[in-house]
Amino acid sequence: MKKFFKWVGIVLGGFVGLIAIALVVIYVVSQSRLTHVYQIAEEPISIPTDTASIEKGRHIFQFRGCEACHGENLEGTVYLDDPAVGKVISSNLTTGNGGVGSAMSDSDWARAIRHGVRPNGTGYLFMPSTEFYFLSDEDLGAVIAYIKSVPPVDSSLPASEISFTGRIVMTLVKGITFIPAELIPHDAARPTAPEVGTTPEYGEYLTQSCKVCHGLTMSGGVIPGFPSTWPPAPNITFGGGSALPTWTEDEFINTIRTGKTPEGKELRAEFMPWNSYKFMSDDELKAVFVYLESLPRLEYGNR
Numbered sequence: 001m002k003k004f005f006k007w008v009g010i011v012l013g014g015f016v017g018l019i020a021i022a023l024v025v026i027y028v029v030s031q032s033r034l035t036h037v038y039q040i041a042e043e044p045i046s047i048p049t050d051t052a053s054i055e056k057g058r059h060i061f062q063f064r065g066c067e068a069c070h071g072e073n074l075e076g077t078v079y080l081d082d083p084a085v086g087k088v089i090s091s092n093l094t095t096g097n098g099g100v101g102s103a104m105s106d107s108d109w110a111r112a113i114r115h116g117v118r119p120n121g122t123g124y125l126f127m128p129s130t131e132f133y134f135l136s137d138e139d140l141g142a143v144i145a146y147i148k149s150v151p152p153v154d155s156s157l158p159a160s161e162i163s164f165t166g167r168i169v170m171t172l173v174k175g176i177t178f179i180p181a182e183l184i185p186h187d188a189a190r191p192t193a194p195e196v197g198t199t200p201e202y203g204e205y206l207t208q209s210c211k212v213c214h215g216l217t218m219s220g221g222v223i224p225g226f227p228s229t230w231p232p233a234p235n236i237t238f239g240g241g242s243a244l245p246t247w248t249e250d251e252f253i254n255t256i257r258t259g260k261t262p263e264g265k266e267l268r269a270e271f272m273p274w275n276s277y278k279f280m281s282d283d284e285l286k287a288v289f290v291y292l293e294s295l296p297r298l299e300y301g302n303r
């Protein structure tokens with residue numbers, strides 16, 4: 001009997017030891033990713049100072065979703081506090097107390113937004129630069145001009161933080177990361193932005209963020225890496241099961257502006273961020289509609 005307990009003890013002890021080693025390995029591997037220093041070549045962006053450009057920057061800041069995270073006065077906020085991921089705390093971008101504004105040079109702003117990389121070279125957490133990497137020099141310049149123009153707001157927030165569960169997920173699940181800089185082709189030739197117009201090409205430029213949820217092909221389905229409580233994204237190509245072929249262009253614009261579809265369905269803003277996209281102009285929404293119409297007409301779920 002004694003012998004038996006001794007063996008159980010050894011097996012259990014071995015098991016606990018293995019788990020402890022696994023946790024240490026996960027910590028060390030994730031820590032080396034969190035402290036990785038990116039070398040980003042300087043990209044000279046000219047920052048306009050005229051009112052029209054600043055107003056354009058504000059428009060982009062609103063419809064690209066920056067305002068939804070950083071706040072109407074750019075004061076920053078605790079956007080999400082979830083033990084499964086960590087603390088997503090969007091920075092105060094102003095020059096007030098607790099804001100980063102006074103410490104940022106023009107190239108620091110550009111590197112932060114386009115590459116998701118801090119002035120010290122490490123990657124920001126959670127800030128979705130993968131969607132903003134595509135912004136043209138002109139649009140990026142306007143956004144930075146707007147950020148620099150806003151009045152200071154005093155608001156001190158703690159830094160964003162990844163939880164241990166977040167580290168486990170990031171280490172063990174292929175394709176999931178909370179450091180967007182890891183997904184950006186920093187050294188590749190810059191993508192050329194299309195001409196502004198009501199064209200499918202410009203519509204594609206405006207819809208980088210839709211693909212996160214509706215899929216690269218826009219045919220919808222369960223969103224990978226999102227909590228299981230999230231609804232699947234609908235098909236927004238003009239293919240099987242999609243509502244869009246039955247909508248007019250005006251009805252599409254109205255849906256994004258009001259969050260209500262022609263069928264009377266209320267789109268929940270916490271899942272489908274129409275309250276950011278509603279800031280797009282009519283021409284921008286027309287471009288999005290012609291882009292969706294131009295896509296291969298896929299059945300639901302071929303993301």
Ligand code: HEC
Pocket residue numbers: 061064065066067069070079088089090091093100109112113118123124125126127128132143159160
């Ligand atoms: C999903 C929410 C979210 C959206 C959308 C978002 N951000 Fe952020 N942003 C963050 C978080 C969180 C941080 C802080 C990351 C950290 O501390 O590691 C951040 C950091 C930044 C920083 C760096 C500030 C610093 O602390 O040094 C800048 C600049 C910035 N965001 C600008 C923008 C702009 C411009 C847009 C839109 C084009 C945008 N953000 C959209 C969440 C967001």
Ligand code: HEC
Pocket residue numbers: 206207209210211212213214231232233234235236242243244255261265266267268269271272273277288
């Ligand atoms: C964060 C995830 C997310 C993003 C980003 C997103 N969507 Fe959605 N979208 C959803 C979800 C989820 C629904 C279903 C919402 C509901 O049922 O309340 C939806 C619904 C829709 C609908 C209604 C479709 C129908 O059949 O009723 C349209 C149209 C739509 N999205 C277009 C877009 C466009 C265009 C973009 C980008 C400009 C976009 N979405 C970005 C998640 C997203």
